[in-house]
Amino acid sequence: MVVSRRIVLTGPGIIWILALLVIPCALLLVNSFFERGIYGGIDYILTSENYVRAIDPLYAQIFWSSARVALITTLVSLVLGYPAAYCIALMPKRRQLAYLILVMLPLWSNYLIRTYAWMVLLNSEGLINKTLLGLGVIDAPLPLLYNDFAIIVGLTYAYVPFMILALFSSISKLGPELREASTDLGASSLMTFWRVTLPLTLPGVAAGSVFVFVLSVGNFVTPDLLGGGKRTMLGNLIYDQFLTARDWPFGSAIAAIVIGIMMLLLTVQAILVNRRDREGTAA
């Protein structure tokens, strides 16, 4: 009775996940072990060649530089997102919603349009350079566009809301009492943050960071548009293998590696959250 109801209720969701997530991923994994067809497509001959190729220095370098850009994006998002999330979490409940909606507002507009907007802002004839030139702060336009800086700006802009949301839920769960206890025991606000607030919101930090990192590594639009296509990131590499080089098995292998790394990160983060939650609830 209970079991059958459970199946009825979870069934559609499970089918959805199976059809759109598990099966494609499984296909991807399977494809990554075959050879590419001469005219694209797949020759069903088993091989591990694709993975051997993936650790070739050429590609390893792309892995590394993608990770670096994603990591910097994550750190910048964390530094920008934490104070924002903290402030919102300390507001009275009825004001929180308004601010959270403001944070999420950009997510409801088109990603491409937002990226083009940054191109307008950052290019050598753009608003920022024009203003600085006009004010005489600089003599020549700053190289703001078509480099890693632009990519990081674009990615941070796109993903900082996820960071804020993750941190907000973690900080607002904490409540004021532990901070007050810390103050009462003689700690300054900085010390309270360092010894109490930050350690207890690490699950939120981890969740937000994994979000931003994972999304940044996989993004291929921003490196193309804001990076000017000079910087190949993992997202671009996969995109190129599938659509330009038509080497599906190799694209699959890289995608499988990226998915593997992401799953590892998410697992670590989930374990961390679980452990904190157990400690937190009984406090």
Place this chain on the structure above:
Amino acid sequence: MTALLEVVGVTKAFGPIKAVDNLSISVGGNEFFALLGPSGCGKTTLLRMIAGFEKPDQGRIMLDGIDITDQKANRRPINLMFQSYALFPHMTVAGNVAYGLEMEGMRGADLKRRVDEALALVQLSSLSGRKPAQLSGGQKQRVALARALVKRPKLLLLDEPLGALDKKLREQMQIELKRLQQETGIAFLVVTHDQEEALTMADRIALLRQGRIAQLGEPRTLYERPDNRFVADFIGQMNFFDGQRAVNGFEVPGLGVFDAANLSDVAAGTAAALAVRPERVVVSETEHGGNLQAEVEGLAYLGQDLILHLRIAGQAKPLVARLPAANPLTTHIARGAKVWCGWSAAHSLILSE
């Protein structure tokens, strides 16, 4: 006794509600002082102002003769034990207790010795490595206490320290709190809404009502000589008979004219109530035991005492009497029995609102 803490004319309003209203108390250097009162009367608000988490709208707070009203919470030599304990979940028991000393810059062997001492004081040495989540309610309470005591504050504030414990543990902890207070010599200001707890532990009690003091005094005074009806009703149980001060005594309509301990203090014509504690009511099966005739309407057996509800003709509410088990009446008295009851004038009071 010189005052350690002096709260002078403090007011704190939240919007239209005055949580604390022009309130003054002083607590002595080695005193166990209880703040008692119904829910919402401003106990926590007062404590939070003394600890430094709320700023009074008016009035001053002095500690050892120094005005600390504007001092930051982390600089006051006062510690607060939170109602929910507020233990740091990511630190061990020892880590929690050490925290406050670390903030003073203490490290190494000194720190360890002081933490061990504090844990021994609350009999928690064996659990020093545990996390708060692995402790029972009573153990958490003792960690919170050790964490506050280890700083050797001049004044320890405790907000409903025993609120979360069951009755047995509460009673045990009441004695332990009292012992700790005497051993450490730290002044305790304890908030409670349990009048029995306040009577048991406190040297003095301030009973609050809507942000003001209803009465301040020693437990015995509050119990035996309450200033008004609110105090008498809040602390212990009380029978009230509405009436008026007449020339020759206090007249209760339909019952008679009575003498009372404070009769001479009450001006003629004053409308008030005659108050008698249930344990002061004398019940007898013969006429000379009292001058009021009544019928036993209800009985409640409490083990050590027997509670009787006595219906007196013409009175709306039954008179409650509390007979100790040693009273021979308790063995056979039954519902419907006709009895005589009364009380001595010295044990009754005339109280107004």
